[in-house]
Amino acid sequence: MAVLRKPSPLRVAGKYGALAFYVAFALFPLYWLLKIALTPDQLIYSEGTKLWPGAATLENFRIVLFQSDFLAYFRNSVFVSLTTAAATTLIAAGAGYAFSRFHFRGKRALVAVMLVTQMFPLLMIIAPIYKIVAAIGLLNSLTSLIIVYTAFNIPFATFLMQSFFDGIPKDLEEAAMMDGCTRFQALRKVIVPLTLPGLGATLGFVFTAAWSELLFALMLINSNDTMTFPVGLLTFVSKFSVDWGQMMAAGVLALVPSCLFFVFIQRYLVQGLTSGAVKG
Amino acid sequence: MARIALKDVYKKYGAVEVLRDIDLDIADGEFIVLVGPSGCGKSTLLRMIAGLEPITGGEFTIDGERMNEIAPRDRDIAMVFQSYALYPHMDVGRNMGFSMEIRRSPAADRTERVAGAARTLGLDRLLDRLPKALSGGQRQRVAMGRAIIRDPRAFLFDEPLSNLDAALRVEMRLEIARLHQRLAATMIYVTHDQVEALTLADRIVVLEGGIIQQVGTPLDLYERPANRFVAQFIGSPTMNILPAERSDNGIAIRGGPTLDLPGIGGTGEVANLGVRPEHIDITAPGQGDLTGVADVVEHLGSDTNIYVDVQGVGPVMVRARGNVPVKPRESVGLRLLREHAHVFASDGVALRA
Incomplete structure (x- = not known):
């Protein structure tokens, strides 16, 4: 092994400089969102692109929360995203487990078909989806969004879950079954606790995808009562003007659940839980 | 139970x-x-x-x-x-x-x-x-x-x-x-x-x-x-297998001498003679059954492993008790212990009395 030399200060500075640049680059849009949200209406156009607003106000937040339908949109979005995430993760976990552990006829074909579903641009199938949803009378309902989102997220979520199950040694279930478990008990008591990071990651992924989905929500939902938040944001754009401040305030508020959700699941995302199970 | x-x-x-x-x-x-x-x-x-x-x-x-x-x-x-x-x-x-x-x-x-x-x-x-x-x-x-x-x-x-x-x-x-x-x-x-x-x-x-x-x-x-x-799988170092055939007065090692092996049963055809390394004694060259040249000698303290090249027969491994002062390229004689010899038919089955 080479002798470890003390890295030169220049290199260290360069490394942190690059990291700082990247962080600034990635976070700047967020900063801008917050800045506009806090800028009083009359200053938005007069101050132009000044980095720091001349004055700050919470007025935009007040209007969004109490004088718009934002809370209803928000509630709809939370309901749709949570239900989609839960349903998708449950189904994907079951399918992923089957793909990981069992051999059955048609498995390869099934995997291939699931891959194919991921190859089409969504735009192509909007019209048929609309016709189907209309035919079963689910237009303007949150149920239609949940069904469509769940269907579109299952393939990827299944592959994700399968890779997590693949990472858990088969010996563990077999040991549990020798210890007196049924296959289902082995799954519940041994495999599921070890898959929590995977479940967390899948939940988070699906939740965010459903939370920010616009295309289908726009097509399938017209009534104000069932609008989700991304569609609702568009209501801040009226025929003659755009309420930038309110729109940005709504955007900031929309970030809150995503952030909370990740704070909540991040402890399950910690890897390395299976270390020590088998020879390491 | x-x-x-x-x-x-x-x-x-x-x-x-x-x-x-x-x-x-x-x-x-x-x-x-x-x-x-x-x-x-x-x-x-x-x-x-x-x-x-x-x-x-x-x-x-x-x-x-x-x-x-x-x-x-x-x-x-x-x-x-x-x-x-x-x-x-x-x-x-x-x-x-x-x-x-x-x-x-x-x-x-x-x-x-x-x-x-x-x-x-x-x-x-x-x-x-x-x-x-x-x-x-x-x-x-x-x-x-x-x-x-x-x-x-x-x-x-x-x-x-x-x-x-x-x-x-x-x-x-x-x-x-x-x-x-x-x-x-x-x-x-x-x-x-x-x-x-x-x-x-x-x-x-x-x-x-x-x-x-x-x-x-x-x-x-x-x-x-x-x-x-089984003969080669069990026992370490592994058993020597020498091509051999049945002759009138015993078992003839191909390219070597004929061993008088009483108690080899049946009349089935013999293909190989098997002797474990620990069932071969080192003797002076010319004495014993075979004579060969020591190729590699491993001193393990308790035993000595000697790989011997026997002209016309092939390599034979010997495991001698204790420290045996044999040097590489030295000529040695080998005596096979008949009571521990095994004979195998061409399909590998052991022949016995």
């Missing part, structure tokens, strides 16, 4: 037959070792007994009761895995008591049994640790503790020592031998290591190509191998 019997058991994966004609009677309390090269089907056989692998055909019974279709959990058999398979999210105590937890045994009873097993295995102070905080040897002990706590009808071991370093392996081997003496339970042990097989087993089952080659006590296999495969 467990008498385990396999009758005409076979296993197929699709069209591929991985095990066939498995007939085996294991007495209560017997320590059976399944041994063979990798891919011989020994682990598959063990997993079939465990219930983790379906039995394609034949009958498997424990105490006369048919087990083929019984789920692993209802067979009352414990298994120690090669990878240990400890539950990573449970501490040592819960790992060991897991089977009782599943069976809803009273907590007090469970704690007591876990403590007892932990004491015997020297794990008492590790009960609160997670598996990842244990060394290889400790994990191995926990895996054994998990098995003994259940007091099962039989124990299965799937190459339990192959992940340990040499010193620890010897120590754990002794521990398993003690465990067997103390519990007097039926144990089936899979290994590819013949030293483990010879030291632990009451009887050894040698498998090769999915077929049982021979079943017998360690000494049986060493002294009376049924065929050339």
Whole structure:
């Protein structure tokens, strides 16, 4: 092994400089969102692109929360995203487990078909989806969004879950079954606790995808009562003007659940839980 | 109490037959070792007994009761895995008591049994640790503790020592031998290591190509191998096999002398003569049966391994007791001990009186 030399200060500075640049680059849009949200209406156009607003106000937040339908949109979005995430993760976990552990006829074909579903641009199938949803009378309902989102997220979520199950040694279930478990008990008591990071990651992924989905929500939902938040944001754009401040305030508020959700699941995302199970 | 019997058991994966004609009677309390090269089907056989692998055909019974279709959990058999398979999210105590937890045994009873097993295995102070905080040897002990706590009808071991370093392996081997003496339970042990097989087993089952080659006590296999495969698989260093044929007054080594070997039965054709390295004496050149040139000499202290090139016959390995002062390229004579010689037919079957 080479002798470890003390890295030169220049290199260290360069490394942190690059990291700082990247962080600034990635976070700047967020900063801008917050800045506009806090800028009083009359200053938005007069101050132009000044980095720091001349004055700050919470007025935009007040209007969004109490004088718009934002809370209803928000509630709809939370309901749709949570239900989609839960349903998708449950189904994907079951399918992923089957793909990981069992051999059955048609498995390869099934995997291939699931891959194919991921190859089409969504735009192509909007019209048929609309016709189907209309035919079963689910237009303007949150149920239609949940069904469509769940269907579109299952393939990827299944592959994700399968890779997590693949990472858990088969010996563990077999040991549990020798210890007196049924296959289902082995799954519940041994495999599921070890898959929590995977479940967390899948939940988070699906939740965010459903939370920010616009295309289908726009097509399938017209009534104000069932609008989700991304569609609702568009209501801040009226025929003659755009309420930038309110729109940005709504955007900031929309970030809150995503952030909370990740704070909540991040402890399950910690890897390395299976270390020590088998020879390491 | 467990008498385990396999009758005409076979296993197929699709069209591929991985095990066939498995007939085996294991007495209560017997320590059976399944041994063979990798891919011989020994682990598959063990997993079939465990219930983790379906039995394609034949009958498997424990105490006369048919087990083929019984789920692993209802067979009352414990298994120690090669990878240990400890539950990573449970501490040592819960790992060991897991089977009782599943069976809803009273907590007090469970704690007591876990403590007892932990004491015997020297794990008492590790009960609160997670598996990842244990060394290889400790994990191995926990895996054994998990098995003994259940007091099962039989124990299965799937190459339990192959992940340990040499010193620890010897120590754990002794521990398993003690465990067997103390519990007097039926144990089936899979290994590819013949030293483990010879030291632990009451009887050894040698498998090769999915077929049982021979079943017998360690000494049986060493002294009376049924065929050339067993002869070469058991014993270290491996047996010398010399091309030979039957002649009027004994067995003629091809390119060498004729040995007078009384007691070679039958009139079947002889293809090979087998002599273990430890059954050849070093003599002065010209004396003895063969003369050759020492190629490589290994001094092990207790023994000396000498690889001898015999003109016209080929390489012969000799293992002499103690320190023998032979140098490379020195000419040596070899005397084969006739009472320990083996003769094999061309299909490998050993010929005997």
